[in-house]
Amino acid sequence: MNKLILCEGETDAILLSYYLGRTCGWCYVKNSPAGVKIQADKTCGESVNWYQRDGDYLLICAVGSKDRFHTFFDKKIAPPLKSSSAAVFSKIALVLDHDEDTEAEIVQRIREELALVARNALHNVWTMHEYQNGYGETQQLEFLLLIIPKNQEGALETLLLDAISEDAYDQNIVEKSKTFVDKIAPEASRYIGKRRLILKAYLGVTWAVQSPQKVFQFIDDQLRSVPWEKSKVIHQTFERILEI
Secondary structure, eight states, rough: OOOEEEEESHHHHHHHHHHHHHHHHOOOSOOOOOOOOOOEEEEEOOEEEEEEETEEEEEEEESSSOHHHHHHIIIIIHHHHHHHHSSSEEEEEEEEETTTTTTHHHHHHHHHHHHHHHEEEEEBBBBEEEEEEETSSSSEEEEEEEEESSSSSHHHHHHHHHTTTTSHHHHHHHHHHHHHHHHHHGGHHHHOHHHHHHHHOOOOHHHHHHGGGTSOOOOOHHHHOGGGGHHHHHHHHTTTGGGG
């Protein structure tokens, strides 16, 4: 069976692949399963990577930004769903940042933008959906909408900082990093003039202090060097997505 996770950016995709690999045994594979060909447009910040566990396949796609879920789904996911006489995906999960929107606003937007498979979507709950393919046949799949952090405004960076702060020593580093960023933000508005960018700066400064020898390495190296599978915060957030 094929499963699908859609997320905002490459950082989300890397974290999900790392976490699901460590906790559930999903392993990266170069080739997609027969009959499913979805390609990334890297100029838009997309990524497409397949993973396998026993006879099942998992596709993790970064769509490029929070505003591109609709476009990515309509162009790359909906066509194979409609053109196939069999169920292409048995489960689809969508992971996106909470930011400053309300849960109700996000749920309603996703229900409208991904109406083919998410008309009754709920936050952090797997729901069953039916859709019609191009042959007029009814297919079924399960859909999960996961908004992170689950119970507060913020983004992936908020979740990671909360996970890092589970250790009292590192919590002090996180708090001091936030203080530094907040203090310099008015003078650095050209670079961190938006809330989303300030969150990224919190995490960037924290990592620069924790791993100064890695500060010039790619972010995927930094993400993969932290044992996120041991974090209670991460587990509580991704508990439902482990069911994929």
